[in-house]
Amino acid sequence: MFRLASRTASVRASGTHVRPRSVHTHAVPPRGVLPSLVRNTPGPFPAASGSASPTSARGIASLSRASINKIPPAEPWRRHPSSDPETPNVFTFFEKATSTWQYIVVDPHTSEAVIIDSVLDYDPASGVISTATADGLVSFVEHNGLKVIKILETHAHADHLTAAQYLKQQLGGDVPVCIGQRIKQVQETFAPIYGLELSSMDNAFDAYLKDNEEFNLGSLSCHVLHLPGHTPDHVGFVIGKAVFTGDSIFNPDVGTARADFPGGNAETLYASMQRLLSLPGEYRLYVGHDYPQNRDQTCFSTVADQRAENKHVKEGTDATSFIQWRKDRDAVLGAPRLLHPSLQVNIQAGRLPPADEQGRVFLRTPVKFDAGVKL
Ligand SMILES: [Fe+2]
Secondary structure: OOOOOOOOOOOOOEEEEEOOOOOOOOOOOOOOEOHHHHHOOOOOOOOOOOOOOHHHHHHHHHHHHHHHOOOOOOOOOEEEOOOOOOOOEEEEEEEHHHOEEEEEEEOOOOOEEEEEOOOEEEEOOOOEEEOHHHHHHHHHHHHOOOEEEEEEOOOOOOOOEOOHHHHHHHOOOOOOEEEEOOHHHHHHHHOOOOOOOHHHHOOOOOEEEOOOOEEEEOOEEEEEEEOOOOOOOOEEEEEOOEEEOOOOEOOOOOOEOOOOOOOOOHHHHHHHHHHHHOOOOOOEEEOOEOOOOOOOOOOEEEHHHHHHHOOOOOOOOOHHHHHHHHHHHHOOOOOOOOHHHHHHHHOOOOOOOOOOOOOOEEEEEOOOOOOOOOO
């Protein structure tokens, strides 16, 4: 079951210094490692405190863009061309380390695109953050002549770091990073735990999406669905007959997302499931993760398939049964492996915490110690 450290205030959080192994050995950053971390200087992320100058951020970004032109585009796991004029082409990219589906969604009429739920590579043992996965996405965008108009987050992920801020810079610095408006609640919960200034997060994201809000993707219309339950800020995106569900519903043999994070709620998750299952049967529900090792990775199931087969919420499952099952299941789940690094970066839209006076960046890990003695 997910629990935060009970003695965060009295037992000082231990820090993970985000520092690459190669800091003293590489005059030129190896491909895919953030130049800032190799050089031990702020950026290319704008620091959460705003300490990175625009000039340095632009300079690093342009250096990286030159490098990206030489990087081969990521090869989509699957390409889903649309046969319906109101539905986008969907390119799916599976990030194996966290079993995450990343999506590049394209209006075939205009080549405008959105990127949904991107991943920043992170090795917790070494503290190295790298960008090979994100660079592949940027290269895919550039090689295919796409114009990215929004970087979308379905929610503040607890199992991987978002590449949203890195992508924004690589794509020219003016592509808005968007998330559900109830991210404020998530930030209020987690900022104090990680010693982050809540006031510095007022404009961490560029747009805060409301339930039923609409925006255009080229000639297509995108409808925002608030899908709380896994997290309070969680949203999905309906674009034609393609629905991007993040961590709400999963493929039928996986079921549904956990609902025990702070602000999560099994009751509201059930309601969100019903909202998705009430969509037309041929709509595709593209999921945020796929975990089974005994079959090929799968990124979507139709609404009709989910109604018939979802192991947690198929048609006929009553709310009481689901809610009890979900709570019982969550009570025995462990915390996600990258929980703490993910949250303190993701509630800042993919920015790292401020660097110290020596340019070092640390991520905090709250610890629990209840042995009855003081160490
Ligand atoms: Fe999640």
